Amino acid sequence: MIDYRKKITCTRKYQKKVTTDIDLATESNRGRIVNSPAVRRLQQKTQVFPLEINAAVRSRLTHSLEVQQTARYISRSIINKLKRKNKIKKFNLKSLEDAFVSTTEMASLMHDIGNPPFGHFGELAINNWMKTKGVKCFNKSLNIKKNSFLEPKLRKFKRKLEEDICCFEGNAQGIRIVHSLQGLNLTYTQVASILKYTRAAYEPRPSSDSDFSYLKKKPGFYFSEEDFIKEVCNELAIKDGHRFSLTYIMEAADDISYGIADLEDAVDKGIISLKKLYETIINEASKEEHEGKGIYIKCIAEENYQKAKKAKRLKINTFIINFRTQLVNELVPYATKVFIENHQSIYDGSFNRALLEDKSKYHVALKVLKNVAFQHVFSHEEVELLELKGNSSIRGLLNCYKPLLNLSNKKFNCLVLGVSDGTPLESRLFKRLSNKHISSYEKVIKKMNDQNIKGFEFRILEWYYRARLIIDFISGMTDEYAIKEFQELSAIK
Template sequence: MNWEQLLSTKRSRGSSGKNRYGKNTDLRSEFEKDYHRIIGSASFRRLQDKTQVFPLDKSDFIRTRLTHSLEVSSFAKSLGQNIGENILVYKKDPSFTPRMKEDICSILQCAGLIHDIGNPPFGHFGESAIREWFERNLPRMEFHGVTIDKALTPQMREDFYHFEGNAQALRLVTKLHFLVDENGMNLTYALLNTIVKYPVPSTGIDEKSGDIKDKKMGYYFADEEIFEEIAAETGTNGRRHPLTFILEAADDIAYKTADIEDAFIKGFISYHKLLEELTALQERYPDEEMGSFRPADKLEQLYARGREMQMQKPEEYAIKNWIIKVQGFLINCATYGFTCHYNEIMEGEYRHDLFQGTFAEKLMDLLGSMAFEEVFLTETIYRMEVAEAAMIDFLMDKFMKAIVYYDDETRKLDSIGERMVSFISSNYKKAYHYHAEGKSEVEKLYLRLLLVTDYICGMTDSYAKRLYHELKAII
């Protein structure tokens, strides 16, 4: 792979940026234009009311998908600056230019903003609830006398059984943001390929391969054509785009540190619990494996400083400032991980994340396991998730029942079905009709099922809850 091709500015629908006299009136780079398209979109704004960890939380401190995405965007751009400068200074690639460094930063800044844009309401549990709904119901629902799991092709069926917010993000920005035409936000191909974390279809998932790119599905059968066009244009052809590794590292840094901070504010994790876990980690590894960053010592130092400054809550002062120090350390580790494995990444042969084999990997694992055990396995979160599942299941039941024979000339929808379909966004229905034209009945059915997941994924937490209450006649 080479950077000139990887940083392709091609869009599905091109634009000249020139006025009627042929003069270029827009001095922004193509990737800077992407940034403004994203932040001006309704899909991006809706992230402010989507769950990161704590759904429908009343606190204005706790992160949402929007604030998380802004943090990922910031970390990704910082990593791009560090890595781009390293490539230039150490002459790792003679074709790499200062302008390419600027473009990398712009792409990563945009990718951070949209990496979660396809996620359904109620966070990652919402994804699980949708997957499990399909596993339970596709073998029971019928289409012209055949169960839907049998009517669909294997890839179509596996798309639903492995429903994935990452694949939904590509679908949203390329097709569903239907304002000007069928090209969605019409973003650059370099940016679109950066957000494809897993460049395999649902039938290509192989969690045992040892290659990070095979862990999950990266695109739906419905979006295979645009994915292949993007991959061919950027020269990745089945391999991960190098910037995807950087985006993933930024995402990991953001959520694993933020989950600890949010959990502390919500009372799930105490200062003393965090210190205890970090001390145990620090004692397990000698100094040469840890480098200069000793996480437990740093936390204690910050607590002592908080006491000296007579802070009202020295524990809170220590943890919040410790998070900032950790983020800086992890950015340095990810920079090292990319530049150390530069040739493997550019050849498409690197199979791990950027923290593999470093002390940062051990620290990230600890933070992740703490959040999982102290937050996600608690009764409080379980109660929220059971309520969320009830809402997702009800909405999927009502809309899927109505959509199976929508746009089918042999069946007429009943009065409730007509009303359910009328609730679905006209933009999404317009996109469905455009892409369903000329397709077989089975592929139309597949696209109709996607139409429901498109609509539900576009809902905010509050809207999903409100619609559930309205349809259940809960006053």
């Protein structure tokens, strides 16, 4: 039974008084998100190409705005189709239409807020460092040697947190930013809309034949936010491993947007000519022709290339604008169709794939564009140089702040209290950390003390949240700030 009154609600974790005005709650979400530092920082984070004077080239913020608009288009299309089928009342969507659209819009605006500097390359750098050096710091801080005795229950718990801390993921970090770091106190509905994957970071990835093989293919949240996510899912009746229905729309909007955008940026920067772009699309599409699915994207490319050739000026712009418009205007109705046809399983959150991840000609079109981007955009010297800089900067920063992770719980607590206790280097490093991140750390340590957690369990948890503090600080940096901070701490000019 589909009943959106159970999914789109006004409830949030902290509220002085209970409200039933869904439009007011939705507008409050919008205000909190648009004014959040995490969204503002997106303007100084790279989408693909290094940030530069050319404002036409996308940053993470401009990309997110485009995804937001595409999500609005899809969600409005879904609402309009349900109206034509007289299903609005049946699904209890009456007076929830605006909230339905706004929630997907804001989810799209937020979908990249957890990405570290330099995107996925930054994720790899953090995870590789934590696996090779972070775990050693963990043992040193706890004074655990190779053959040290640790009772089985605590050993298992420590191992669980090691797995968690070595699995940084932008989507999981987004949940952490919204709840633990910036305390946006969004409605449970709005939080659920950005929970793209449904497994904890410490959980192993399921097998390919699992009912949740796609939904759990990446970490969706950390151990640190696990209790909060359970609250969200309990409030919205989301079963374990299942996803929130509106998340599928945000995901489809992202798939549509970046498939075209990366190529447009490459053309704007002169990395690929119009002729070369057209020819590469045709060649890639031809590889899919044995199924007859590649013809669709070939026809769109051919039609708009011929139009561009006839244009007197701005031939590239003519091709890109027409190509993008036609593709979006056909992909959105298809995403809508898939959503409606699989409405029950999408509402339940058990639909184990993306809306546009099937064997249709539309999926093949996006696949072709992605392949072209990998060949001529992501492999470009300028992009690869940025990735190398990012890897060096993030690994270098983690090495610089490593002394803080080596400290015992007692000595680190002295730094928090403002007492150096014979740790002059660590004291200076601690002062460079963000006060907001330190405050989040202090809050969780106080909670642990209030719960009377003691001994090795306390020390294990304390180090975990200390490592989160360092990762939060570095992953929250913009690209330029990360490079600058690394250069300053390394005495490099």
